[in-house]
Amino acid sequence: MSDKISIAPSILSADFTRLAEAVELIERGGADLVHVDVMDGHFVPNLTIGPPVVAALKKVARLPLDVHLMIDNADDTVGWYLDAGADMVTVHAEGTWHLHRVLQRIRAAGASPGVSLNPATPVVMLRDILSDVDLVLLMSVNPGFCGQTFIPRVIE
Numbered sequence: 491m492s493d494k495i496s497i498a499p500s501i502l503s504a505d506f507t508r509l510a511e512a513v514e515l516i517e518r519g520g521a522d523l524v525h526v527d528v529m530d531g532h533f534v535p536n537l538t539i540g541p542p543v544v545a546a547l548k549k550v551a552r553l554p555l556d557v558h559l560m561i562d563n564a565d566d567t568v569g570w571y572l573d574a575g576a577d578m579v580t581v582h583a584e585g586t587w588h589l590h591r592v593l594q595r596i597r598a599a600g601a602s603p604g605v606s607l608n609p610a611t612p613v614v615m616l617r618d619i620l621s622d623v624d625l626v627l628l629m630s631v632n633p634g635f636c637g638q639t640f641i642p643r644v645i646e
Contacts, residue, residue, distance in 0.1 A: 498523035498556050502538065510550040523556040523578070528571070533562035533585045534634030541574040548575030558606065560633045561585060564592050572599040580604030580627050583615050593622045608633060609644050
């Protein structure tokens with residue numbers, strides 16, 4: 491695991507009719523990754539993109555795709571995103587029944603596994619799986635919508 495901080499702009503606020511151009515801007519801006527927020531309308535109230543868009547992004551992106559699954563059935567669907575070309579897949583500890591199994595599946599597919607915690611979830615949840623992940627994402631807003639107020643307690 492690396493202590494390197496990576497810049498991973500999200501395409502969530504991009505014009506979805508011009509995603510290829512948004513990816514190009516991210517790359518020209520010096521980013522390390524393209525962050526893809528996937529929301530299912532169940533784990534979070536919003537609904538965004540799915541595997542077909544990830545596959546389309548994979549065709550145009552030169553940077554790795556960092557796919558953040560804010561979904562409640564990653565156990566059943568993580569393979570869809572791996573097949574679509576995700577280079578990194580981050581799942582929420584709160585929305586996964588068998589977290590360790592999902593992380594192993596991501597690594598076995600050749601992608602980097604990550605885990606995310608909602609702001610109110612204690613970081614002790616990471617204790618047993620920290621050695622199994624390449625990425626930890628501590629949410630500084632409640633997942634589901636852009637433009638929320640930053641929750642400063644997460645920094646601690």
